[in-house]
Amino acid sequence: MEYLVLDVGGSAIKYALMNDELEMLEKGKVPTPHDTLDNFKNAVHNIYNQYKERVDGVAMSLPGLINKHTKKVQVPGALTYNLDVDIVKELQAVTTSRLTIENDAKCAALCEVEHGSLKGTDVGAVCIIGSGIGGGITIGDKVFTGTHGFAGEFSYLSDDWTKKEGFDGKWGYDGSALKLVAMIAKAVGKEPKEIDGLQAFEYCNQGDERALSALKAFCDTIAMGLFNIQATVDPDKIAIGGGISQQAILHEYTQKSLDELYEKMPIPIPQVQIVPCTYYNDSNLIGALVNYQKIYNKK
CATH class of the missing domain: 3.30.420.40 (ATPase, nucleotide binding domain)
Known part of the structure; x- marks a missing residue:
């Protein structure tokens, strides 16, 4: 058919x-x-x-x-x-x-739980990093949508409750691919419109310390959101997708930032496995x- x-x-x-x-x-x-x-x-x-x-x-x-x-x-x-x-x-x-x-x-979550990185999980989550952060929570082979269909709308998670206007202090803005490019551009002395995502990661992959410092700050924000998702639904795995997720250095730095959160906890809480999405x-x-x-x- x-x-x-x-x-x-x-x-x-x-x-x-x-x-x-x-x-x-x-x-x-x-x-x-x-x-x-x-x-x-x-x-x-x-x-x-x-x-x-x-x-x-x-x-x-x-x-x-x-x-x-x-x-x-x-x-x-x-x-x-x-x-x-x-x-x-x-x-x-x-x-x-x-x-x-x-x-x-x-x-994307359905794809990953049926055929990709979340296959076989009891509970999973997908975070798609793009112009915002798209998301999905999987339970068994189904996507959990909540009462209205709003479950998994990770862009609306707050990372700073002192900012209450619009998308200020929301994970979907502070953790977007656009935000990362802007941070790296500023760090290397460029205007955001002067470089794209691939060029931004070229600085990182070439070991530019200014770009890597910006990447670390960005991944600290990503890790904070992943930590909150873990504390909420306790998934086996969280799969990261979106165009920038194909960059190995993003996963390396995200894991580093998440490990720092675990290390600073006074008790040994479970640690979630962070994986790339299988399909892009x-x-x-x-x-x-x-x-x-x-x-x-x-x-």
Whole structure:
């Protein structure tokens, strides 16, 4: 059986024709519309039209939060036109009734617990470090979503309760990849717009002490959030994803910062295992299909 799977991101809608073995038979992408809901629906409709005669249904990974009670988008992420919209109903109208949507980070968690780094865990967590920190908590082979679907929204964790305005002092801002690039740029005497993530890590991997000092400060913030997640759900493993997670030095410094927290505890608490996500750019696509299979194929 074949499926159309879409991963909606801030810049592009990635899509793939996939089968039950999770093989990607065809792949492509189109720009994500940022102006109107109608243009977003048209983009999805046009992709679906290419495959509608071949697929069993549509599985989608989408930024934001769909409230489990109202069925409407409560937190739209970058796609602000989705706010207070029954997005499943809207997209089913231009595709098929067999359409499922799950939050992008929750899809990554489903991918990892079914096929990746969290497979076989009793309790796990995924942290996707990007423009914020996407998250998911897994219990067995299921993602725990909470009462409204807000569980695992790690971006909203506070790392400084003296800052109460908006995202000030919130982990999703202070622990974002954008924040790290800005910190490294400042440390090496550059403007944030002058370097990208790869260039920032070049400084670190070349042993630039200024960049490494900034990386250490950033990883202290990451470790604080991981420590709080551990104290809350006691996972077997926490898998770190996102583009910067492919940098080995990030894991090295994060582990170092977490070890320092453990060493300063007066009692020997359990220590969580920090691992990289198995899947990177394809995790949302795979997780979206896993979600579809669980709903329609009862896997």
